[in-house]
Amino acid sequence: MGKRRRVAERRRARPVVLGGVAAVVVIGAGVGGYALYGSGAAAEDGGRAGSTADHKPVKTGPLTATEVRTAATRFLTAWQRGRTTQAAAATDDASGATALLAGYTKDAHLQNVKITAGTAAGPKVPFSVRATVSYRGISKPLAYDSALTVVRAESDGKPLVGWHAAVLHPDLADGDRLVTGESGTPPVTALDRNGGKLTTAAYPSLGAVLDGLREKYGKLAGGKAGVELRVLRGAASKKAKLSDKTLQELSQGTPGTVKTTLSPALQDLAEQKVAKSDHASVVVVRPSTGEILAVANTGHGFDAALQGSLAPGSTMKVITSSLLIEKGLASADKPHPCPKTFTFGGWKFHNDDDFEIKGGTFKASFARSCNTAFISQAGKLKNDDLTKQAEEVFGLSRNNWAIGVPSFDGSVPVQSAAQMAASLIGQGGVRMNPLNMASVAATVQAGSFHQPYLVSPSVDHRKLATASRTMSAGTLSQLRELLQYTAAYGTAAEAMSGLGPDYGAKTGSAEVDGQKKPNGWFTAYRGDLAAAGVVQAGGHGGDTAGPIVAALLRAGG
Template sequence: MGKRRRVADERRKTRPAVVVGGMIAVVVGGAGVGAYALYGGGAVADERTQTAAADGTAKAVKTGPLSAEEVTTAAGAFLTAWQRGEVDEAAAATDDATAARKLLAGYRKDAHIKDATFTPGTPKGAEVPFSVKATVAYDKLSEPLAYDSALTVVRRAGDGEPVVAWRPSVVHPDLKDGDTLVTGEAGTPPVKALDRDGGELTAESYPSLGTVLDGLREKYGETAGGKAGIELRVIRGKESKSADRTLVELSEGTPGTVRTTLNPTLQAAAEEQVAKKARASVAVLRPSTGEILAVANSSKGFNTALQGSLAPGSTMKVVTASLLIEKGLASANKAHPCPKFFTYGGWKFQNLDKFEIKGGTFKASFGRSCNTAFISQAPELDDDSLTKQTQQVFGLGLNNWSVGVPTFDGSVPVQSHAQMAASLIGQGGVRMNPLNMASVSATVKAGVFRQPYLVPPEVDRRTLATAPRAMSSGTLSQLRELMAHTAVYGTAAEAMAGVGGDIGAKTGSAEVDGQKKPNGWFTAYRGDLAAAGVVQAGGHGGSTAGPIVASLLKLGG
């Protein structure tokens, strides 16, 4: 993790005043730990309602929107108490004193953070951003700590007083419910991750790999031959699926070595592609083996590509099409209905812009992503038909993948009525991520499910998941024909233009409640590469995720 840094003991002779939302916050002294004295003018404008107190007298309860002064004063009271180390007082300034007290007390006792100063920024409504500067000190070691966080002021239930809405991210933005901050000898030694060519993988070179490297350390740190150092770490709660994370290293450990399947050329290209769009994620696989060649996300901190749980929209029609063909409910070149509307389970389903295809084939419906062509077959299916197809043929939704880092393995719950119909087009309760949907394309290309993996199974002799059965040769050939048609003549044609060879693709747009634009999805294969991507709130998959996936397929592998 680089050379050990030396920390100079800095002591201020004077403490500057800072402006807090138009009010003056003066840092006043005391053993290197300041406090905020807030000064402001004007009465707090709020609405009050009257409730009966225990003694029968009227008790005023504050209601209505928070004033700027209330927000600033509540935030200042909390930060002042926290900075002084007055844990009980700081916890009492929140809406959950019990939870706050535990984490705030651990800030000094367990995380060994001292001399903390908190500088508020300009409030944005009820939210107050603030910066933190402190020192992590353990035995004779110390390192500086600096980060940004934020808090939100709300009215407390019962009396309406303004208090800080308690959540762990107030203490540190990486903290979630159940997580803690701990400084000491890291329980897990560090690892040096290598790409398939032997080059070192670092978060500095590949920003998307931060969570991947954390996951590799958690799984292989104890067995890779390294030695732990002294670190400030986020220790995840029992229910968390994320790996522990190092925030500050006070003394270097000796890393062990872990080899991965990542292709440095594809990984660099994937990083570059997702950086062009907000909330974009992509995963690239080798169908013949299941090796993960690249994984990238434009948003840092959560690995949507491997751990996301999103409705995949019409990319799920690849799985549904295989089901319909197997059951004799559809055939690539036979006539198939694609009406403007189809009602099932009390819901009225329609196609984009209410289009219809008269006298068309199932291939035409698949290529144009006709929703009603799939929904119209719901009456002929059992509630668990799609769930079984997804699990038994595509190896998804069984929660048994062993990739080498934490992953979400997809979910297609058994549903009925309208929700079952919606699941046929990748909505309802269906949840996937780019790794899952890249695996779907890889299964079509390879003809059999091969579990994706980032660390070769021979490294730790683990067993990879398998699917109970494969598609028939007839179903497989029709499914490849559908995806090839879509890549050349259908909704994926524009994105796949210039991608030659043996290709297949499917677009998707997944509606999300409260979101103006749908999540754009795209899954495709070319030769011995398969990839899938999503751009959240980006719009239609062909024009958002499509170019990302197509550009990576062009690189080969």
């Protein structure tokens, strides 16, 4: 009787093509399934039945197309049919997959799931999902694309789906989950500094910013929560300062209103400029106040401009120069060594194309971005000198900025030997983002650190971070001279052409392991505007990030 039922169900099912072979049955979840491979028992327990399985040798080597297709089909079909245990058994993390797959129906209230598999590319299989979100009499459709990767199990070499939360939905990080219900946070209407409405339709880069504003100010702004399907962040995502994310709104709440410091003109221009480069990010701030006037990223997912953690390359030399000048190890117009190479801590450091400057000043080395001019001074510094300079003067690396949305405050760890020397030129363990480096330029322009912020602290009475000291007048004057000379005659001159004389800039290129081209950095100020940008894998900062930053400084007047 069971055999006749399975045969009948085969006749009713409509297959979907996976890599040119009929593979996944597209029907609503909850409808009875059937055995795709081998006996019914094998299908029901994820293909683990059989008394001789434990005696077979572990299979190794690249996966075949058949193995990929079989593993993907087993998982997707079981998931689609609502067979949580069977689907989880088709992964390499059955317990983790079980929890999320069960929550897909129980917590996220997703029904009528239909999965369509695409053509496999090696072990990776893309697929699309269509489902219905139903909660308390309200239903709305949901559609999205995802992908899975087939791997070999370590124990027996069996092809299984490599489990990560992103398989279930691409916006999920491991530890996150999907939930449908009354949102814990009311929606907000975010406004620019002129009172205009900020939306992702007008400003695609602001998705993460708007999510962060809602999480921070939803309740304070006086709104009322609606009903929605959302990504509820887990511990790891919260540690990474990721905000909950709305995927589908079933019923609207009543939004509150929160005003930001963003300039609509500069934000619009920033969006346009980063869109012309791959993986570009930029931030504009007002040095005299710390107000953030624009923030934009090429990619509209992770907010690299505010939360990125990247080696800043030679833009870090702004901070290092202030340290060397304070300690009497460098002076703008005095002679300073710039050899082709310099060895410290067992590492041999090079200049770009191994150039050297004979008989030059520190200003000339800074403007040309001579690495060895800085590395040569490493032996005269303590391991924590650069860390203290970044923290005490520039307000960085203390994890205490409160800008109004999640952000990364930069990191300048205490290091020793070669790593300490590398940190002087923005490599080693130093990590920054455009927000941090825009603040560095702003600190030089203003003469003291003003913590950047996107929402006025008067809205929620939060305390902004402060620096414990300022540079001496002499150090500040020399530092401005270095930046101005670089903008006029150095590596930043082409990008900053026509923007003087009240300006300063520094370029940077940060090497990244396994990346053909370095990340291109640029930080600069003009009048009461400061900005910084990065183009990942873009090459030299003056050619890539420089034009983006300069265009924003030019537009700001």
